[in-house]
Amino acid sequence: MKEQPEVIVCVGTGGVGKTTVSSAIGMTGALGGKKTLVMTIDPAKRLAQSMGIKELKNTPTPVPLKALQQCGQPIRGSLDAMILETQTTFNNLIKKYSSSPQKADAILNNSYYHYVSGELAGSEDYMAMEKLYEIKKDYDYDLIVVDTPPARHAINFLTAPNRLIQLISSGVLKWLIRPSTSMSMIGFNILNRAPQKIVKLLKSYVGLEIVEELTEFFSEFNDLYSGFKSRAKEVHDLLASPRVQFYMVTAPTREAIEEAVYFYSIMKGYEIHFAGFIVNKIHPLLYNDAGRAQSSRIIRTLDQDDPLRITLEQTLTMDSIALHDQELIAYLKSKVRSQKIAYYLSSLIMDRELMNLCSLVTIAQALDGILG
Numbered sequence: 090m091k092e093q094p095e096v097i098v099c100v101g102t103g104g105v106g107k108t109t110v111s112s113a114i115g116m117t118g119a120l121g122g123k124k125t126l127v128m129t130i131d132p133a134k135r136l137a138q139s140m141g142i143k144e145l146k147n148t149p150t151p152v153p154l155k156a157l158q159q160c161g162q163p164i165r166g167s168l169d170a171m172i173l174e175t176q177t178t179f180n181n182l183i184k185k186y187s188s189s190p191q192k193a194d195a196i197l198n199n200s201y202y203h204y205v206s207g208e209l210a211g212s213e214d215y216m217a218m219e220k221l222y223e224i225k226k227d228y229d230y231d232l233i234v235v236d237t238p239p240a241r242h243a244i245n246f247l248t249a250p251n252r253l254i255q256l257i258s259s260g261v262l263k264w265l266i267r268p269s270t271s272m273s274m275i276g277f278n279i280l281n282r283a284p285q286k287i288v289k290l291l292k293s294y295v296g297l298e299i300v301e302e303l304t305e306f307f308s309e310f311n312d313l314y315s316g317f318k319s320r321a322k323e324v325h326d327l328l329a330s331p332r333v334q335f336y337m338v339t340a341p342t343r344e345a346i347e348e349a350v351y352f353y354s355i356m357k358g359y360e361i362h363f364a365g366f367i368v369n370k371i372h373p374l375l376y377n378d379a380g381r382a383q384s385s386r387i388i389r390t391l392d393q394d395d396p397l398r399i400t401l402e403q404t405l406t407m408d409s410i411a412l413h414d415q416e417l418i419a420y421l422k423s424k425v426r427s428q429k430i431a432y433y434l435s436s437l438i439m440d441r442e443l444m445n446l447c448s449l450v451t452i453a454q455a456l457d458g459i460l461g
């Protein structure tokens with residue numbers, strides 16, 4: 090039997106349906122009796138919208154599932170949703186690893202901290218994974234589904250903990266300042282080890298206040314190295330564990346499928362459990378082979394403006410789009426041949442206006458089996 094995932098991460102390129110599918114997987118969990126959380130890293134408001142919540146917070150908020158009575162779905166579990174705010178997560182980490190509340194305050198109130206926490210190479214990506222780790226540890230969810238921003242960015246999440254470990258190991262000053270930032274030109278290595286003379290010179294160059302604030306910042310931050318490093322290792326280990334499964338969401342267009350194949354080839358290189366593809370927005374096939382041939386025959390016997398002919402032509406056109414979808418799925422499968430990879434197909438919900446909890450259930454039903 091397939092191992093039941095505790096975390097599912099949905100990645101994929103822009104607009105293929107990552108947010109929708111993540112919500113639907115969350116729904117699958119809740120329908121199946123699991124205590125479920127859907128968390129989004131994407132600042133777009135779509136997750137909140139599709140779940141009927143006004144605003145997502147940085148902490149789990151229950152999704153009101155009463156609306157599901159309309160589509161006759163008894164919910165046995167529960168569904169929460171949240172958005173990851175990286176700045177709050179960063180602040181909390183500083184508090185956690187500072188040796189005293191006073192030291193934490195000194196860093197948090199240092200004006201340079203806000204600049205650094207925003208500019209820190211990879212900090213956004215790392216903080217997202219850090220928050221996942223924290224939630225996983227502090228709450229007792231059976232299932233956490235993570236919705237990510239478009240793929241190019243999502244790949245960064247996978248590397249973030251390792252990058253952080255490496256950067257810390259190689260010296261935090263290098264890590265703190267991106268080479269491109271103007272501040273790096275000041276040369277913080279010099280600042281920390283410099284003889285008083287150089288510091289004096291710098292003070293006259295950039296101003297006493299800034300130098301003092303920076304020196305203070307780095308000396309306070311020193312305390313945090315080892316805490317940050319071991320934490321990053323734990324986050325890395327969580328991402329690499331089989332309890333965390335990655336799915337690539339894609340859609341039946343040539344471009345989206347090619348990109349999915351490409352990103353799969355990159356993800357294969359990481360120490361993660363890639364569980365499968367979810368091809369979303371599949372058009373339904375309207376005919377089988379015999380029905381298709383018969384409709385074509387009937388069309389030939391009808392006048393150009395015969396309403397039946399027009400209707401049949403329309404359905405054949407829609408059917409040919411669905412056939413094209415099937416060809417693209419076959420192409421994807423031919424490119425990714427691995428017995429460990431699962432494929433799930435979720436249909437295009439025709440009435441866009443209906444993208445609500447009940448349509449999520451329809452998508453969820455197509456994904457049945459994804460949770461083991």
Ligand SMILES: Nc1ncnc2c1ncn2[C@@H]1O[C@H](COP(=O)(O)OP(=O)(O)OP(=O)(O)O)[C@@H](O)[C@H]1O
Pocket residue numbers: 101102103104105106107108109110131133135237238239369370371435436437438439441444452
């Ligand atoms: N199965 C579906 N049927 C119909 N519409 C869908 C389906 N899945 C997603 N959509 C619609 O497609 C649009 C994009 O979906 P969604 O926001 O989930 O994609 P995304 O991959 O998260 O996008 P982004 O990359 O911008 O974060 C939305 O308008 C959504 O309602």
Ligand SMILES: [Mg+2]
Pocket residue numbers: 107108109131133135236237238
């Ligand atoms: Mg999205």
